[in-house]
Amino acid sequence: MSSEIVKKEESLNVKITSKSYVKPEEKIGKKEYQLVTFDLPYLAFYYNQKLIFYKGGNFEENVEKLKNGLSVVLKEFHQLAGKLGKDEEGVFFVQYDDDLLGVEVVEAVADEIGVEDLTVAESSAILKELIPYSGVLNLEGMHRPLLAVQVI
Numbered sequence: 001m002s003s004e005i006v007k008k009e010e011s012l013n014v015k016i017t018s019k020s021y022v023k024p025e026e027k028i029g030k031k032e033y034q035l036v037t038f039d040l041p042y043l044a045f046y047y048n049q050k051l052i053f054y055k056g057g058n059f060e061e062n063v064e065k066l067k068n069g070l071s072v073v074l075k076e077f078h079q080l081a082g083k084l085g086k087d088e089e090g091v092f093f094v095q096y097d098d099d100l101l102g103v104e105v106v107e108a109v110a111d112e113i114g115v116e117d118l119t120v121a122e123s124s125a126i127l128k129e130l131i132p133y134s135g136v137l138n139l140e141g142m143h144r145p146l147l148a149v150q151v152i
Helices: 002-012 040-044 059-076 121-131 138-142
Strands: 014-022 031-034 049-052 083-086 091-094 103-110 150-151
Touching: 014 059, 059 103, 059 150
Parallel strands: 049 150, 103 150
Antiparallel strands: 014 103, 031 091, 083 091
16 A cells, blocks of 8 residues: 555645644543444445645644544544454444544645645545545554545
């Protein structure tokens, strides 16, 4: 997977400048949440990630505000900072522990791509290449955080 990500970054001249993780602002402890039958089909969907573009302004300051706000929100929605687990019978659950990494936040720059390039109908191929985990299924949440945010 990592070679696939590098290939995509090079093709669009996307440079990752930083990768960090955000946890809830308060300790939660260890929690597990059993998935119900309704949840299980969502494991076959694509990975839950968000891509945020900033044009102008103070990028570093905006990213810090985003991460601070995310840590506040994760107090109530700490499951997003967790990962998938599987019990002895093969039943999936969401687990959170204060020792886990948290939500992955990737900072990147894409000098040759402007917001105007992404607002046209033909931009879907470009967007897919910008997203670092494009094509990765939610099932990968067993090895990765359940939420990834990329800021460009």
